[in-house]
Amino acid sequence: MVLQKLNLILLIVIMLLKQVVKTNLHLSISNIAPSFSSCSSSLFQNIQRHSSSSVMRAIQQDEFGGPEKLCLGNASIPEPSKNEVLVKIFGTAVNRADCLMCKGAYPGQKKNSKPDILGLEMSGKVHSVGLASTKWTIGDRVMGLLPKGGYAEYAAIDENHVMAVPDGLSLHEAGGIPEVWLTAYQLLHFVGNVKENDIVLIHGGGSGVGTAAVQLVRLAGAIPIVTAGTKDKIDTCLSLGAKNGFNYKEGEFAPGVLEATGGVNLILDCVGGSFWKQNVACLAPEGTWVNYGLLGGANIDGPILGLLLAKRASLLTTTLKSRSNEYKARLISEFSRNALPYFVKPAIVHGQEIRLKPIIDKEFKLESASDAHRHVLGNKNIGKVLLIVQDEKD
Template identity: 40%
Template structure:
């Protein structure tokens, strides 16, 4: 099969189209002929040598796909040949074929193309497990999303808005802020021009944010503590500005804050299957009703994978980057 090989870590130019062995599904897995695959920041981190595949997982990059089931393991019960699915993979998505555990596959929501469906799994699994499971965001609460124009950000804004929360977001340009507000953010704050702590505090009558989803880290860690509401929950899912900081923990104690973080890839198949079940029952109806849509910034062919990585790294996009296989 054609797939993207990474013979050595480094820049986007290290990614090469190669002829690699086609995987075979284990007893609890399905084999998917890939139509499209999402490109995500964890792929960039893996390309640079800092996010190795878990034991037993494919070393090929790619954590989410959409396509057709073409083979099933002997223990698979739900899926049959010809089913159209999107899936959270444990690796291997940048290829013509990939295997995925049965429980990490979901039906492609009605009304979505396979390209759009390929933008769902990694992002929606991440947002649901962190914002709604871990941070327990409730209707009527206030969510602050950093990186609001990213794939994660655009997903979090839409889901929180349609599930009854007030949403604030940060982004780096007027265009990105406008996109966040169109998706449901009450106010998007251009972090190059305004202090998000002051803006959110003023807009919420000094209440602050009940939940904060942060992928920036660095100086934002201390500022998140300042803008958090009493009993607030702060969840870090990445550290684009670094993870080593010095902070005063006294406000954490006085405000009864919860600081949390997580990665998705290393979690068990059972946990991922439970997240998939929640998404199908609570989020897929929103997608099929047209209330929530994946935001596609750009599409590339498999041979253009290096350009796809360069665009994602540039930060000059709103939404997701997709490879069409």
């Protein structure tokens, strides 16, 4: 009888010891903080700021899908390589590409891999620099182009992919500049070879890229006209200097474009398939059609080659995310030299003052990234939708 009681007591002690070890191990693992915390864990549904110097807040997802898959979790702060800088992020923004990557639907994206932290741009302050980095110093106000990782408190970035934030702009506003302004600059100057007095048709005029392109077309001494889906979006573009605007939801835009212009020299097209016939119709002889998105589908059924050939026109396609680091560095360098100064002081073009400005539609807190995605997917925005990562006074 005594032996049985001893065995029972021993069994209870062993069970208690196992529980203590398990609890301590769990706490130890939680304190270390893995690189990717589980979004499904209730521990991270209402995550608070932490004191660990190696851990940051970041938006994550367990699997590809819609905005509902995004949640706030913990991630390890990245270490900058020798030619990188580590930036403490204050602002970032939601782009169409982020929405596609969230679903695993971005061209070339590997669907069998774990989703990365989203975010193709950011603004903030340099927190530390790599061993061979010489362009920036700690505390510099910067913004930059990222391959991923902007929806977080810190990001490591190639020093050549960083630009100074113009005086007079907040770090939050600057978070909405890199991706769309560099895209628009690339479309116009690196791909479309815009020339003075060209007439440029910009689809999605009310978008982030569209509102940037309207201003950059004017800066180049060319003439912007736009299509958009609401009167408010068209009015915004007209206030930025677009000469004409056409609501594609009210009927075909090609007749109005041709009546107003006689034919356009350059088209910036984020729509694709559903606009192809009207695009070809709008092109002037030897005009250029630059496609950079497929919101209207990828398929075309018709004699597109014959129609382009008859006009000796060019159809070019481009993306930015998949470009080489060298290409992005050259793009950022030229944009910094030829456009960035005019966020601070006006340029005089054809006798008119032109001062560049980011168009901000709405701001969301980082933890509300899913709501920000829904806002963009609903085509509700005019200009950029920002994610505020932390207050500028932090």
